[in-house]
Amino acid sequence: MDKKVLLSHGSGGKLTHDLIAxxxxxxxxxxxxxxxxxxxxxxxxxxxxFTTDSFVIHPLFFPGGDIGKLxxxxxxxxxxxxxAKPLYLSLALIIEEGLPMQDLERVMESIxxxxxxxxxxxxxxxxxxxxxxxxDKLFINTAGIGLVPSGVQISGTKACPGDKIILSGxxxxxxxxxxxxxxxxxxxxxxxSDCAPLNSLTAEMLEYADSIHCxxxxxxxxxxxxxxxxxxxxxxxFRIFEDRLPIKExxxxxxxxxxxxPLYVANEGKLIAIVNAEKAxxxxxxxxxxxxxxxxxxxxxxxxxxxxRVVLQTRLGALRIINMLSGELLPRIC
Amino acid sequence: MDKKVLLSHGSGGKLTHDLIAxxxxxxxxxxxxxxxxxxxxxxxxxxxxFTTDSFVIHPLFFPGGDIGKLxxxxxxxxxxxxxAKPLYLSLALIIEEGLPMQDLERVMESIxxxxxxxxxxxxxxxxxxxxxxxxDKLFINTAGIGLVPSGVQISGTKACPGDKIILSGxxxxxxxxxxxxxxxxxxxxxxxSDCAPLNSLTAEMLEYADSIHCxxxxxxxxxxxxxxxxxxxxxxxFRIFEDRLPIKExxxxxxxxxxxxPLYVANEGKLIAIVNAEKAxxxxxxxxxxxxxxxxxxxxxxxxxxxxRVVLQTRLGALRIINMLSGELLPRIC
Numbered sequence: 001m002d003k004k005v006l007l008s009h010g011s012g013g014k015l016t017h018d019l020i021a022x023x024x025x026x027x028x029x030x031x032x033x034x035x036x037x038x039x040x041x042x043x044x045x046x047x048x049x050f051t052t053d054s055f056v057i058h059p060l061f062f063p064g065g066d067i068g069k070l071x072x073x074x075x076x077x078x079x080x081x082x083x084a085k086p087l088y089l090s091l092a093l094i095i096e097e098g099l100p101m102q103d104l105e106r107v108m109e110s111i112x113x114x115x116x117x118x119x120x121x122x123x124x125x126x127x128x129x130x131x132x133x134x135x136d137k138l139f140i141n142t143a144g145i146g147l148v149p150s151g152v153q154i155s156g157t158k159a160c161p162g163d164k165i166i167l168s169g170x171x172x173x174x175x176x177x178x179x180x181x182x183x184x185x186x187x188x189x190x191x192x193s194d195c196a197p198l199n200s201l202t203a204e205m206l207e208y209a210d211s212i213h214c215x216x217x218x219x220x221x222x223x224x225x226x227x228x229x230x231x232x233x234x235x236x237x238f239r240i241f242e243d244r245l246p247i248k249e250x251x252x253x254x255x256x257x258x259x260x261x262p263l264y265v266a267n268e269g270k271l272i273a274i275v276n277a278e279k280a281x282x283x284x285x286x287x288x289x290x291x292x293x294x295x296x297x298x299x300x301x302x303x304x305x306x307x308x309r310v311v312l313q314t315r316l317g318a319l320r321i322i323n324m325l326s327g328e329l330l331p332r333i334c
Numbered sequence: 335m336d337k338k339v340l341l342s343h344g345s346g347g348k349l350t351h352d353l354i355a356x357x358x359x360x361x362x363x364x365x366x367x368x369x370x371x372x373x374x375x376x377x378x379x380x381x382x383x384f385t386t387d388s389f390v391i392h393p394l395f396f397p398g399g400d401i402g403k404l405x406x407x408x409x410x411x412x413x414x415x416x417x418a419k420p421l422y423l424s425l426a427l428i429i430e431e432g433l434p435m436q437d438l439e440r441v442m443e444s445i446x447x448x449x450x451x452x453x454x455x456x457x458x459x460x461x462x463x464x465x466x467x468x469x470d471k472l473f474i475n476t477a478g479i480g481l482v483p484s485g486v487q488i489s490g491t492k493a494c495p496g497d498k499i500i501l502s503g504x505x506x507x508x509x510x511x512x513x514x515x516x517x518x519x520x521x522x523x524x525x526x527s528d529c530a531p532l533n534s535l536t537a538e539m540l541e542y543a544d545s546i547h548c549x550x551x552x553x554x555x556x557x558x559x560x561x562x563x564x565x566x567x568x569x570x571x572f573r574i575f576e577d578r579l580p581i582k583e584x585x586x587x588x589x590x591x592x593x594x595x596p597l598y599v600a601n602e603g604k605l606i607a608i609v610n611a612e613k614a615x616x617x618x619x620x621x622x623x624x625x626x627x628x629x630x631x632x633x634x635x636x637x638x639x640x641x642x643r644v645v646l647q648t649r650l651g652a653l654r655i656i657n658m659l660s661g662e663l664l665p666r667i668c
Contacts, residue, residue, distance in 0.1 A: 007665050008660075008661050010665065011554065011555060011659055011661065011664075011665075012553065012554025012555035012559060012600070012659065013554075013555045013559050013598075013658050013659025013660055013661070014657075014658045014659060014660040015660065015661070016554075016555075017563075017658065035489065035490075035491070036490065036563070036567060037416055037489050037490050037491075037550075038385055038411075038412040038413075038415050038416055038550060038551070039383040039384060039385035039412050039413050039415075039416045039418065039478075039480070040383065040384045040385070041381055041382065041383050041384075041416060041418075041482055042381070042382055042384070043380070043381055043382070044378060044379075044380075044382045045378075045379045045380070046377070046378075046379070047375055047376070047377055048375070048376055048377070048378045048382075048479075049373040049374065049375050050373055050374045050375075050376070050422060050424065050457060050458055050479060051372055051373035051374070051424070051458050052424035052425070052426045052458055052459065052460050052475070052477055053426065053460045054426040054427075054428050054460050054462050054475060055462075056428060056462045056464050056468075056469075058468075077372075078372040078373050079372075079373050081372050081373075082371055082372055082373045082375060084373065084375075088384060090384065090385070090386035090477050091386070092386045092387065092388040092475050092477075093388075094388050094390060094428075094473055123384060124384055124385050124386055125386065126386050126387045126388050126475075128388050128389075128390045128666075129665075130390050130470065130665070130666055131665060131666070133467070134390075134392075134469065134470040134666075135390075135468065135469050135470070135473070136464065136468040136469070139428055139469070139473065141386070141388060141426050141460075141475035141477075143386055143424045143426075143475075143477030144373075145382075145384060145479065146373070148375055155369065155371050156370065156371050157369070157371075216371075216372060217372070219346065220345065220346025220347075220350075221345060221346030221347045221350070225346055225347050229351075229370070233370060264347075266346070323348075324347050324348045324351070325345055325346065325347025325348060326342075326347055326348040326349065327342050327345065327347070327349070330345075331341050331344065331345075331463075331464070331465060332462075332464060332465070332468075
């Protein structure tokens with residue numbers, strides 16, 4: 001009942017094999033992983049996208065998800081927002097000695113569920129165990145490979161003056177779900193993380209591939225930081241309209257209580273798309289039909305003046321410059 | 335002078351960008367990484383190998399290498415031993431708050447050196463910072479992509495009775511270098527880690543691709559564990575001759591002092607190749623011409639009886655069954 005991960009589970013020897021065969025492999029089972037060679041081998045032809053992310057979120061389990069779901073969705077989303085169809089993932093676990101085996105099983109179960117939902121398989125992996133006190137329970141790294149359909153040219157460098165900026169739904173939910181849990185806040189309405197895989201949404205959007213210039217998921221640093229990155233990369237400026245920004249009431253209240261600005265709070269199931277103005281409404285309608293894009297809205301537009309700048313036009317018409325996050329708002333949010 | 339990594343360097347905001355631009359990116363600089371999108375995109379056609387490894391070695395710096403060199407070599411080697419030409423790597427850092435910036439710079443410098451030597455580029459990455467006490471200084475994950483030339487079919491499942499087993503050089507050096515340092519052993523001759531990239535060696539061996547059935551690098555768990563894995567995968571048995579096993583005198587003495595069996599000690603710059611007997615000498619000669627294979631020897635042969643078993647034939651002719659490592663010999667050796 002109270003089985004824990006031991007240091008010897010990380011030896012590379014028999015106990016490592018037992019841990020993998022007993023607890024890790026069953027949730028991932030697929031012929032490529034079953035091969036158990038040092039690398040997975042598969043045929044691939046075309047433009048390939050490759051990305052990586054480590055996840056160090058605290059706590060491991062939170063309303064709306066856990067570190068396993070987050071690790072799979074995070075890497076799938078990084079592939080999805082460059083226009084790739086995610087194909088294969090790697091999964092590398094760094095486990096602190098003493099982690100309850102049940103926790104590991106729960107994380108693996110949740111990895112299995114997202115993998116099944118998205119059809120993206122874990123084909124290679126690694127497991128390390130470090131002594132008690134040398135890590136905090138569990139860190140996960142995922143890397144991912146996807147295939148970019150020919151003709152797709154999406155990059156943070158391609159925003160053009162006149163483009164519209166679409167956001168796929170309300171912001172701040174992931175960060176607030178974590179912070180509220182850490183702070184022990186009792187909220188009338190519990191905030192759940194928006195953690196979700198966005199590959200079906202982006203796949204449908206690619207019907208309009210020619211008109212999609214940039215896509216990115218506003219994770220650490222929030223919407224404000226991600227917009228700043230893209231404005232700098234593309235050497236344009238963005239104007240965002242405060243009255244169009246979707247933020248749930250519960251997030252607004254929790255932000256007030258905690259003194260946080262939702263523009264800087266992490267999201268894990270949202271994307272920003274910067275698109276040709278003529279096709280913006282078509283793309284928006286397409287997005288709203290996908291379960292992960294029902295609340296999509298056009299939040300702003302791209303301008304040529306003051307390259308690199310992001311401004312928020314408030315409800316009263318004033319302009320507020322929105323900078324990149326400086327300092328640390330929410331450590332270990334992903 | 336005493337700059338340290340701060341928690342806010344992991345925020346995803348301005349300080350993260352500064353850390354990446356100032357300390358991490360300069361060592362890796364290449365056009366694909368410069369793009370700074372969520373994923374690197376490149377053209378690739380054919381059979382692709384994909385692998386991942388996390389590195390949690392303690393201490394970060396050791397005779398013969400450091401965690402940076404190890405992280406790049408480790409993933410390059412996992413690609414090399416399935417017969418792939420390593421092309422691209424991801425690099426994900428989990429940094430403990432307070433890590434001296436100088437240590438990070440030293441690790442990045444060493445990553446740059448192996449990357450330059452091997453021509454394998456880091457094209458995508460991630461940086462996380464966790465609070466003091468939640469990790470031990472620095473953990474690194476690398477994932478890698480390589481291209482398997484057509485006709486190459488190397489796998490742990492393909493050993494055949496009659497095949498010869500080649501080892502590319504003396505064993506036990508990596509593990510002993512680390513253990514001697516941790517234990518503060520004063521050795522007459524310092525043992526250096528064998529940490530090295532094996533992709534040039536395997537590339538040259540592939541002239542005999544048809545005759546190479548299995549390759550693997552005997553890392554955690556050592557030669558004994560790796561041989562056991564392959565014997566089980568291929569459902570054959572291996573006979574290893576003790577008098578042919580290359581082990582340096584300094585390693586033998588240190589093993590005696592520490593009570594370790596060199597067969598179970600980790601290597602980071604060696605490979606085992608299981609090859610068609612007729613071509614074994616040709617392959618051996620080829621290997622000995624490469625700087626990382628000069629001490630290659632045929633250490634044993636593949637037999638049909640007792641599938642899954644590995645036996646060591648001692649100098650006196652006795653047979654000793656060699657099992658997989660059980661328990662933990664050397665925690666955090668890689």
